[in-house]
Amino acid sequence: MNVSQENIDELNARVKIEIGPEDYEEPVKNVLNDYRKKMILQGFRPGKVPFGVAKKMYGKSVLAEELNKLLSENLNEHIKSNELDILGQPLPNNQDELSLDFKNKYEFVYELGLAPKFDIELGPKDKFPKYKIAVDTELVDKYVRDFQRRFGQSEEVEVVSEKDMIYGTFYQVDKEGKKVEGGVHNHSTVVVEYVENKEAKKKLLGLKVEDQLLVEPSKMSKGEADLSAMLGVVVSELGEYPKQWLLKVDSIHNIDPHELNQELFDQVLGAGAASNEDEFRSKISTDLEKQLASDSDKKLRRDISEKLMERLGLKLPDEFLKKWLLMNGQNAEKPVSQDDIDREYGDYSRYLQLQIIESKLAKDNEIKVDFPEIQGRVKTNIKAQFANFGQQEMDDKMLDQFAQNFLQKEEEVRKIYDQILDEKLMAYYKESVKLQEKEVSFDEFVKLASTKQGKANFLEQVSNLLKF
Numbered sequence: 001m002n003v004s005q006e007n008i009d010e011l012n013a014r015v016k017i018e019i020g021p022e023d024y025e026e027p028v029k030n031v032l033n034d035y036r037k038k039m040i041l042q043g044f045r046p047g048k049v050p051f052g053v054a055k056k057m058y059g060k061s062v063l064a065e066e067l068n069k070l071l072s073e074n075l076n077e078h079i080k081s082n083e084l085d086i087l088g089q090p091l092p093n094n095q096d097e098l099s100l101d102f103k104n105k106y107e108f109v110y111e112l113g114l115a116p117k118f119d120i121e122l123g124p125k126d127k128f129p130k131y132k133i134a135v136d137t138e139l140v141d142k143y144v145r146d147f148q149r150r151f152g153q154s155e156e157v158e159v160v161s162e163k164d165m166i167y168g169t170f171y172q173v174d175k176e177g178k179k180v181e182g183g184v185h186n187h188s189t190v191v192v193e194y195v196e197n198k199e200a201k202k203k204l205l206g207l208k209v210e211d212q213l214l215v216e217p218s219k220m221s222k223g224e225a226d227l228s229a230m231l232g233v234v235v236s237e238l239g240e241y242p243k244q245w246l247l248k249v250d251s252i253h254n255i256d257p258h259e260l261n262q263e264l265f266d267q268v269l270g271a272g273a274a275s276n277e278d279e280f281r282s283k284i285s286t287d288l289e290k291q292l293a294s295d296s297d298k299k300l301r302r303d304i305s306e307k308l309m310e311r312l313g314l315k316l317p318d319e320f321l322k323k324w325l326l327m328n329g330q331n332a333e334k335p336v337s338q339d340d341i342d343r344e345y346g347d348y349s350r351y352l353q354l355q356i357i358e359s360k361l362a363k364d365n366e367i368k369v370d371f372p373e374i375q376g377r378v379k380t381n382i383k384a385q386f387a388n389f390g391q392q393e394m395d396d397k398m399l400d401q402f403a404q405n406f407l408q409k410e411e412e413v414r415k416i417y418d419q420i421l422d423e424k425l426m427a428y429y430k431e432s433v434k435l436q437e438k439e440v441s442f443d444e445f446v447k448l449a450s451t452k453q454g455k456a457n458f459l460e461q462v463s464n465l466l467k468f
Contacts, residue, residue, distance in 0.1 A: 001070070003078050011317040013084075013112045014093065017074055020105045024066050028102070031062050060100045071108055085115040087317065087352070088324035113320035115356055118312055120364065122432050128303050130435040133292040133445045135285050143284050147268050148257035149191075157254045160207040165253045166190040170217060170231055171246040177214050179246060186232030187250070195220045212248045223446045236347050292442070297426055299449055304429050305354050314353045318345070321352075358425060367428060369420045377416050378403045 002018040036054035037047045044050075075090060093109040160166060168190065172183035195201040200219035207213070221227040228235045231245065258264045265274040274280040322341050325348070329336025361367070382402050386394055407413055440448070 001074060003074055005078070005082070011114050011116060011315060012320055013114060015075065015078060015090070015110045015112060017071060017078075017108045017110070018105065019067060019070055019108070021103060023070060024063065025102070027069075028059070028062050028066050031066070032058060035062075059102070063100050063102065067106060075110060079112075084112065087113040087115050088321060089328075091320070091324055091327065111320060111323075113317035113324065116314045116316065118314065118360070120308065120312070120357065120361060122304075122308070122361075122429075124432075124434045126304075126307070126433045127436055128300060128307075128433055130300055130437045131296045131445055131448065132437055132439045133296060134439055134441055135288045135292065136441070139288065139442050140281055140285050143288065144260070144281065145257070147264065147284075148260070149255050151258040151264055151267050153256040153258075154253045155256070157252050158208055160192060160204055160249070160252050161254070162192060162205070163254060164192050165255060166192065166204065166207070166247075166249055167251045167253065169248045169250060171248065172241060173214065173244060173246050175242070177244065177246070184231065184233060184241070186230070188230045188232070190220055190230075190247075194222065196222075207249050207252075209249055209251060212246055214244045215247045216243045217245050217247075218243060223449070225449075292445075295445070295449070299445075300435075301426055301429060304433065305357070308357050309350065309353055312353075312357065314356065316349055316352065318349070321345075321349075361428070362421065362425065365428060367421070367424045369417050369424070373420055374413060374416050375403060375407065377420060378406050381416075382406070 001020070001023045002016075004016050006014045006016070008014065032051060032054045035058055036049040036051055039049040039054060040046055041049050041053070044053075078084075079086060079090075090110040090112055093111050154165075157164065166189065167187075169185055169187050171185045172180045174180055190204065192201060192204055195204065197219040200216065203213065203215060204220075217230050218227055221230050224235050224238060227238060231238075231241070233241060260277050260280070262275070265280045266272070269280070269283055274283050322338075322345060325341050325345075326336060326338060329341070379399055382399060383394060
């Protein structure tokens, strides 16, 4: 067995693995001996099938399995022992179909994409704004009206007026304003009352079912997160589409707002959480403060991440990663094309850079998530869920059983792990940099959160508070 590595550059390498008969003969022989002892073949007593017969029947398949096993073990051992920080997975380098023979010497070559090496400096000299979003009477009023409409009575009407909601379809159009065949289209809603642009609102008033007209959705939405949801286009790609879209009116609904009464309080907050309008508004204000503080943290983290990515300017093995994405994106339902990868690679590269940076930060600063922490968070979440249904106390055995069942779900455990790690990284950022607190209004924060730089990841994560 011989394993060697050729470094093409700082981000790409090739690993060559040579396997000779001396490496595979003995294990293949052992497997075939085990096979023949279990074989039942006409003309031979059970367990007495000759080795040559077993080899003729199963030899090549056993050899193939053993070669794969040796390759996997030695490649992984090489990566581990040399402490290689690889990206993606090793890719076979134009491996031709093997001619399997027990006397052959085999040579395999794998391409590796290597993570860049770098150091991170982050400290008090790095200053970032920490926004405190004011929860004023106007913002609470907006939410109260929104809840009244959400739980109000809806009646279908024929003509659009000031207080109506339009259910329609947005179609991508060409320069002449005609639908693009096979282009983007998305079913969405437009609440006329919330359209602030007077010109855009005027175009909507008086429309009837089945009417079609060219509109500028950006003038009918509140920020790019809202525009993204309206058109069904990810934030990072909004700039690739023209301003005008065709809106077809599918139906129009007039909503009679719900009265401010106990029924509404219970529907919004849960039974008994508020008994009058003042308590209702106070509870909404408190909840808004918590959610907006979370949104402010997300923006802070986005700002710090952007600064680190700009400062470090990490290079990645781009061609290797594109090849790896293409090979791993093939499935019968929706195969990934080279065009898909070329179009999306910029966002993927930024996301991967951030992962690499935060992984190093966690390692350098011993930021870890232990299993007991995950287990504890799972139990806390389960208790909270049961409390929502009125069960404040849980038997320890029942809680342990629910937690054990949950912990069997790998994807859910990963989400909890990521959540706790994110919280620890956020705490590290707050302790490391200098924060300059600034109080802003809700609308000002929406504009700040909608800046071009880094908007894609942030605006798709920020809470629905940004989507009036």
